[in-house]
Every structure is written in structure tokens, then in C-alpha cells.
Amino acid sequence: MADSQPALATDDGVRAVYAAHGPELYRFAMRSLGDRGLAEEAVQETFVRAWRAADRFDDELGSLRTWLFAIVRNVVIDLSRARAVRPGLSQVDAASDDGLFVDEAFDRVLTAWQVEEALRMLSDEHRAALVEVHYKGRAYSDVALGLGVPVGTVKSRVYYALKAMRLALEELGWARDD
């Protein structure tokens, strides 16, 4: 029997799984639905569905987190359809009235959320290097000057930040685009 079933079979188990994954499920739902109430509803529904299907979870096929995110993905789609809320409306413009928007738009929201979560998993030094150089477009030399470290150190931090990002993204179930 899979490990997750005992984990979700008792109140303490549900509490522990929520503590480990609930907030990131919420952030994902929030990013997708853009509404706090709906996002909380999505998390509750995700746990109910996970509890119902616990005996179908096989930890040899994937992590509990990946499994939960597969569930929340469906929950968000259902909520979106049911309430005519478009996933990631503020960021994704792929919503159409024919209901076919979901997969592509959702995958973009999913990747964006995975990147945000992976960035949070970096060390402060690595994240700062990546944000300053990549997102803010500052020169390596400027960033090095500001931090009081050699340019080579900033380059090294960017390199290791990307390496750590890759691992974190893979842990979050990232599907590469190549």
C-alpha cells in the first residue's frame, strides 16, 4: 500500500500533509484563480479528492507533492469552468469562450508558479544574484560592486542559482519546453 494512504487516513496525517504542501497548493490556486476565497476552496477540495483517492496513490510513480498538484490542477479547472473564472486572468490572455483555453493557459500558469516557488527555494545569495542580473538586467560588475564581492563570485552565484533552480523545478514537476 502506498505511503500516502496512512498519511491521509487520520486527522494528524491530513494535518501533516497540509503543513507540508497546503500553503504552496494555495499559492498555486491563488495564482491560477486570482481569488482568495476560490483558492481556499480549491485547497479544501484538493484534500477531499486526495483523501478519497488515497488508495490509488503510488509513491513509486511520483511524489506526494506531484500527485497533489495533479489534483489541484483539475480542481482549479473545474472551479474555473463552474464559475466562469479564467485561470490566471491577470497574467494569461488565452481564455476563450469555447472552453478550450484551459490546457495551454493552465500550463503557462503552472510553469510561472513553479518558477516562483523554485526561486523561493534558493538561498538568499543565489536568488539575489539571479534577480539582480537576470530580472533587473544589471551588469555583473555593478552587482559585484554593490555586494562588495568579485565579479567572478557573482557569475558563480548565477551559475549555481540556475543549477539549483533546475533541481527545484524538477522537484515541482516542471515539464521542460525542449
Next chain:
Amino acid sequence: MTTDPCRDWRGALGAAAIGRMDPAEEIGLLAHLDGCAACRAELRDLTAVARALGTIPVDNVTSAPAEPSGVLGELVLERVAHERDVLRGRRARRALAAAGSFATAAAAIVALVFFVGGGSPASGTRVVLGSTIRGVSASATLRSEAVGTKVDVKVAGLRPGHYYWLWVTGDDGHRIPAGTFSGSRGSTTMQLMAALPLSEARRIWVTDDKHQVVLDAAVHPS
């Protein structure tokens, strides 16, 4: 994994992946990549990560993340508990339906057991609930009923006007709601019911409207 001779090119690999290659290093890096399959593979990996980075704007990186409300965890717990109760109800109804044809015989057997047992079910299992809150006290008597466990509870010291939940936890760790009540001045006695056989009850406890446990006791059915 790259080998040690590749160490000097790591910074350049990162820069190349995010499109910030130093022109002075470009020829040297390209020459290294021509002869190093491991670094070529790593550059492909890092470039894929860099493309993913482009899916979010800088504001998403620098702003504080959205966090769930503090009660979401308890709401999740309650939804799952409710789902569990619904499932138990269905099973119980199926079991009752299956047992329907034996109802008359079962009634006779129960009557015989009570007679032989000498009234133990009537006396029930009595527990005193502990509390960390000064002035709060409670005791309860749990009795087995056909539909679950009847709980006669006497409680004093809970805040008037505030809502409280009484729970009974079974031997499988599941909590079953026995009902809600509000605090009042003085001592209050009430009767509540949990859909759980007394023989399976292991804990009885009370939570307040902030989901904090305010009264608690272990149950050891006789």
C-alpha cells in the same frame, strides 16, 4: 556532471544561459564546448531553466507571496472529516440494510445480553475532562446506543456566547463530531451524540471557535 577542467567555465555557462555572455569570454567558451559534451548538455539544461525564468515578471519575484488564512488547515481537516463521516454513514446504512432480515432475532439477543450483563450499559463510562484554562471543568458519561455513543456532558467555566465543538476520537484516529454548544454562565448539562460505537471511543475533547482544544480526556471503555 562536468569534470574539474570545466570548473573555470561555470560562470560563463551561467552567463551564456541567461544571454549575458561577456564577449571577451565567448570564443574561449565556444572552443571549450566544442570539445566537452558534458558542458554542452549542461548549457542546454541551464538555458531551459533561463527560458522558464522568463515566464514571470520581476514583480512576482520581489513581491511577498500570497499566503492562506490561518484557519485553512482546520477547514481542510473539517472537510475531510465530513467526507469521512458521509462515507461511514453510507457503510452503516448498507450494513443496517443487510442486517434488516435479522432484526427480530438481533433484538432478542440484545435483550438477553442486557439481562445477563446486569445493567452495565446504563451506567456508562464516566470521564473527567482536563483543561489548561483556569476555572474550566467538565465531566462526561458516555453510553452505548444503537446509533452511536450518547454523551451526557456537564461543563462549567466556558465563555458565555462563544461556540464550542465536542469531538470523540475513535481507535482508528478519526474524530467524530458529537455536536456544538455555546458557553454559558454557571454549569450546563447537555446530551450530545457521536456516530461512533462506544467500544471504539478513545478520546473526548472540546475545541473553541478558534479550533483550540479547551477540554480533553482519554476514554477507556469498560
